[in-house]
Amino acid sequence: MSELKLVFEEPKQRKKAPEHLADLTKEERRAKAESLGLPAFRANQISTHYFTHYNDDPDSWTDIPAALRPVVAEHFLPKLITLVRSITCDNGKTRKDLWRLHDGVLVESVLMRYSDRTTVCISSQAGCGMNCPFCATGQAGLTRNLTAGEITAQLVASARACATGELPGGPTRLSNVVFMGMGEPLANYNAVMRTVRNIVTPQPDGLGIGARSVTVSTVGLVTGIEKLTEEDLQVTLAVSLHTPDDELRDTLVPINSRWKVKEVLAAADKYAEKTGRRYSIEYALIRDINDQQWRADLLGRLLKNRHAHVNLIPLNPTPGSKWTASRKEDERTFVKTLENYGVPVTVRDTRGREIDGACGQLAAAEIKNS
Ligand code: SF4
Incomplete structure (x- = not known):
């Protein structure tokens, strides 16, 4: 119980961001x-x-x-976020922005231009209380929740960068939003939902981006998934599973000690049933930790009759960490095994890898250098 309190409570009372x-x-x-x-x-x-x-x-x-x-x-319109610096790679088509909030806290967003869409990955918390051991953000702990104004400001800045042609290829429209930056979105539920409404509400009262182009990720906060199911929204739910067995998941995703794999998948199934939307299972492939064929088998058996899609993510190693990406041959075997069960699977491209692309890495580097 005390562990859970740690996860959900903000560590310090801070001055709230001005209302926006x-x-x-x-x-x-x-x-x-x-x-x-x-x-x-x-x-x-x-x-x-x-x-x-x-x-x-x-x-x-x-x-x-x-x-x-x-x-x-x-x-x-109080100024909520100030750009500290931007770093680009992929010939400018990936841009990571580091923002300073009103109280000096740092967060990141990443803008990625593809041939058919432009996606922004935004932060919903400064730091994260979920403590996943392979993640830079998790190592620093939770500083505080972001307000809807602060989350939306990252989006509006990204939409502006697209519209004014700041990314190579000329002006474009911000088309997709993923809540996969710093933080666990469902642990900051109200601000994230206010933001989702800002995203999907047609212009001029919102950004007018379709709910189906919005992905809300979670490490598996079952009560949060249940609330999301009641929202009557068509957003994509992404569950960061990372392993199909509770034994390892208790370590890789510590909140698993509260909600086990079975409960998380049952909640995601209900979401899929209610919305008709396939959910996504996020799986960071970590060498010799969760990439064995038997785990792929177990995952295939778990998912074969579910309305789910697996997104494998080659791990972007945190500097100094013992965790690293799987060997290519193990990745291929993992994919093949899931395909044999008829489970749809893709390997996510690792945009932003050269610019500390894993969540929290740019902020962590900035804090270290300041
Ligand atoms: S992987 Fe996601 S949920 Fe886990 S500590 Fe990092 S930001 Fe938090």
């Missing part, structure tokens, strides 16, 4: 405008600038009287 437009529902935005003595339609104008034009600088808005702009800036 993106923390509020459409109705709350209008009510807030009125409480400031502004007509409610001003809230719609602000939303349009933010979610349609990705513009968060009221000084540049000509449809708002100059005298009102400082009020709008202070009460609706």
Whole structure:
């Protein structure tokens, strides 16, 4: 029990980030405008600038009287994230941004341009309390939850970078969002759900990205999966399983001591049943740890009649860690074994590997150097 308390409690009381437009529902935005003595339609104008034009600088808005702009800036669009630095690789098509939040905390987002889509991977917490031993973020522990405003700000900055042609290949549209950066999204449930609503709500009140293009990942917080099932959203659920047996999973994903593999898969099955959406099983292949053929067999048997797809991730090793990626031949055998069970499987491409692409690595390096 004390272990669980550690996982879910924020370690310190910190000054909360100032309230932002993106923390509020459409109705709350209008009510807030009125409480400031502004007509409610001003809230719609602000939303349009933010979610349609990705513009968060009221000084540049000509449809708002100059005298009102400082009020709008202070009460609706306080600056929540500041870019510390960006690193690119894959000829600029992958860009990792490191952000400083209002209290000095660092988080990361990664923007990846592919031929058919542009995806951003965002952070939902600063650090993470889940303590997975192979993960840089997990080693540092949880600093705090991000607000919806702080999570959405990463998205709007990415959408702006796409629209203004900052990535090679000219202007494009941000098309996909994955909650797979720092943190366990379902441990920051309310802020993540507010953000998901900001993503899927049509413009001008949200970013207008289809729910099917949004992936929410979890290490298997069953109560969170159950809540998500009740949301009536078509987002993709990704379960970071990493091994099919409880014995190893208790070590690799410590929250497994609370919810076992069987319970996690049962919750994911209910999600699939309710939404009709296939869920994804994330599996970081770690050399000689979880990549044996017998584990592939066990995973195949577990998943063969489920509405699930396996996404194998060659581990991006954390500097100084004993964990490393599987040998290519073991990876191939793992894939083949799952295919023999008729389980759909893909190997994720390892974008961002040269730029400390695993979650938390850039922030960890920045903290070490500062
Ligand atoms: S792998 Fe994900 S859930 Fe586990 S510690 Fe890292 S960020 Fe947290």
